[in-house]
Structures are given as C-alpha cells and as structure tokens.
Amino acid sequence: MSSTDIRATAKAVLSATFLTPHRVREMGLTRHRLAAQVAVGALWRVRKGRYVTPDTHPSLVEAARYGGRLDCVSLLAALGVFVRERPGSHFQFTPGTTRLPVRPPEVIAHWRFVEAGDDALTADLLGALVQACRCQSPRDAIATLDSAWHHGLIDEADVAEILRRLPRRFRPRRALLDARSESGAETLMRLILVELGCRVDVQVELPGVGRVDLIVDGWLIVECDSRAFHEGWTAQVRDRRRDLAAAALGYATIRPLAEDVYYRCEEIVSTMKEILSWGPGRLQDSTDPVPLGRAR
Known part of the structure; x- marks a missing residue:
C-alpha cells in the first residue's frame, strides 16, 4: 500500500x-x-x-469478542505498518476487567491502561508502538518504527514520546531510526550493514538510474527486492537496465531478496562480509548484478 x-x-x-x-x-x-x-x-x-x-475489520471484531482492543503488532499489521510475521493475536485488556470470555492460547493479552475511549476497538497508536517495541527484537522494533514514521503515522515528536515511555535501554535506538527507509527489509539490511561497520547512504538519487535503496561505502548499491515491486519480466527489464546504468557510473549492484533478509539473516551477514571484503575493484569488473548467496 x-x-x-x-x-x-x-x-x-x-x-x-x-x-x-x-x-x-x-x-x-x-x-x-x-x-x-x-x-x-x-x-x-x-x-x-x-x-x-x-x-468492521475482522481483527477488531475478534478482539471485541474477547473483551479487548486490537493492540501491538496485530494493530500495526492491520494498519499496513511493517511487522515481521508473528504468531497469535495481540489484544489490550484494561486491568481490573472481569467476566471476560476464555481466551485461546494464541491470544497474547497486554494488560495495561490506554489513551482510548471506553468504546474504542483499538489501543491508541503510540501505545501500540510502545508495546510493539517490547514484543519484538531490537532490529524488528526499529523497522516497525521506521515504517510508521515513513508512512506519516508518527513524527519526530512522537518518536521521542515513544522512547520516553520505554525503559532507558531503548533510547540509543533513536540514532538507528531513519524515516527514509521505504520497507522493513531495507531497514533490516541497513542495520546489518551498520553493524558490519559500513557507511550507508539511504534512498540516493543517481543520474540515469533513479533512486536506489542503499549505497554502501560509496561503491556498492543494495536494492532490497520483494515480490510486490519486482515480479514479472517488465520489472526485471527495468531493474537490469538500472543496474547497467549504475555500473556505467562505477557502482556494483546486488539485490538480496526481502524474504532472505527476514528469515536467513546469518547467511546474508556471511555473504555481505565476503562481498565487502572484495572492495570495489573486483565487483566493478562486471556489469552484471551479483546474485546474493552465490558470490564466489
């Protein structure tokens, strides 16, 4: 969306x-x-x-039937904010509420007060984002906040408020947030590269190429491909022409799959270490994009 x-x-x-x-x-x-x-x-x-x-959204109906409100990663997913697939449904329940239906094991209950009316079917957005930061890994939480910020659901003041509500150990993550990241895969890939000690530029406009997701150490373009935007021959033609145009400017291009960034992180880290160890000279000998996972 x-x-x-x-x-x-x-x-x-x-x-x-x-x-x-x-x-x-x-x-x-x-x-x-x-x-x-x-x-x-x-x-x-x-x-x-x-x-x-x-x-009414089916997830809201489900939460209401159990006497709760849609919350945390379940609410954010319903809004279109990035969250990695997580089992179960996250609902908010007001402390002290009684006579609630028996909940199945897949319902994750968050017992807390919210800034929402008694008739609201959802928790408030900032509260849901705070809860999502607690329920996810640090990387995934950063990707979720990036997504909400990028799509204009929160602003810088909201980010500050979310971090204020979280324990102090969460505050260093502010330096890792970047509202320019256009997808969860892009954020997660950027965090991997930063942890590897790389300089990463986000959403860079190149003449004759257009906007690219990431440029690493000034020479390597990383495009985080997902099926939604890169499926079909037309998309492949467009991507290959962009890669050739980038090569003419002195850049090498790799295109890790979003699903590999999500679910095969260790392999991505290992392959990126090897590619980065080559430096710009070896990859720029070829105008073809390097298929991630087969770079030898």
Whole structure:
C-alpha cells in the first residue's frame, strides 16, 4: 500500500468504535428494531450491549469478542505498518476487567491502561508502538518504527514520546531510526550493514538510474527486492537496465531478496562480509548484478 492508503486505513481503523446502547438509541433504534437489524446481519453483536457494523475489520471484531482492543503488532499489521510475521493475536485488556470470555492460547493479552475511549476497538497508536517495541527484537522494533514514521503515522515528536515511555535501554535506538527507509527489509539490511561497520547512504538519487535503496561505502548499491515491486519480466527489464546504468557510473549492484533478509539473516551477514571484503575493484569488473548467496 502507498503511504496515502496506509494513512487512510489508519484513520478508519483507529477511529472504529462499538455501537453502545446509548449510541443505538441515538440512531433511533428501538430494542425490537435493533434485534431485527442483528437478525438480518446489518449489525453484529460482539458482546452484551456491544455492536459493530459488518464492514468492521475482522481483527477488531475478534478482539471485541474477547473483551479487548486490537493492540501491538496485530494493530500495526492491520494498519499496513511493517511487522515481521508473528504468531497469535495481540489484544489490550484494561486491568481490573472481569467476566471476560476464555481466551485461546494464541491470544497474547497486554494488560495495561490506554489513551482510548471506553468504546474504542483499538489501543491508541503510540501505545501500540510502545508495546510493539517490547514484543519484538531490537532490529524488528526499529523497522516497525521506521515504517510508521515513513508512512506519516508518527513524527519526530512522537518518536521521542515513544522512547520516553520505554525503559532507558531503548533510547540509543533513536540514532538507528531513519524515516527514509521505504520497507522493513531495507531497514533490516541497513542495520546489518551498520553493524558490519559500513557507511550507508539511504534512498540516493543517481543520474540515469533513479533512486536506489542503499549505497554502501560509496561503491556498492543494495536494492532490497520483494515480490510486490519486482515480479514479472517488465520489472526485471527495468531493474537490469538500472543496474547497467549504475555500473556505467562505477557502482556494483546486488539485490538480496526481502524474504532472505527476514528469515536467513546469518547467511546474508556471511555473504555481505565476503562481498565487502572484495572492495570495489573486483565487483566493478562486471556489469552484471551479483546474485546474493552465490558470490564466489
């Protein structure tokens, strides 16, 4: 999704609320008419005195049925913010709440107070991001914050507030955040390269090439490819022409797969160490992009 689409989705999801008995009365629905609306599926009863419309996001409905609000990585994924696939559903529950339905093992409960109304179907965004930083690895948490910032859901002041709410040990991560990162894979690849001691420039515009994801140590272009933007022959033609244009400027190009960055990190680190040890001279002898994982 584009940033515009993600912001629109976030506005709709974060503003979703129950229809309470008071709201139902304001709509002019008597008890009999309310029952009729539920019977024909025009409204769904999720709990006693709590109703939603059929177009409500399924994850919100699930959270509501258990007496909670969508939270943490589950909420962020529903908004289109990057989170790596995580099992289970993360719901927020208000401390002291009683008579809740029995939750299945795959529901992860976060018992905390939130800055959301009693009829809200989601936790507040900043609270969800704080919780997601606690629930994810440091690298994944940085990628999530980068994503939310890049898409315009938070700004620099929000980042400062999120870090203020977290334990002090999280604060050094501020230096690793970069709102220019356009994907989770790009952030995670950048963090790998930084840990290897590289100088990494993000989203660089090159004449005749266009914008590239990362330039490492001034000579190596790293493009983090995913199926969404690089599938099909047309995309391959475009990418190969860009790589040739970059080679003409003196750059070598590699294209690690996003799924390998996510799930084969050790192999990516090992291969990057080998490629970087060559230096610019050896790779620039070829105008072809180096296939990551087979660089020998």
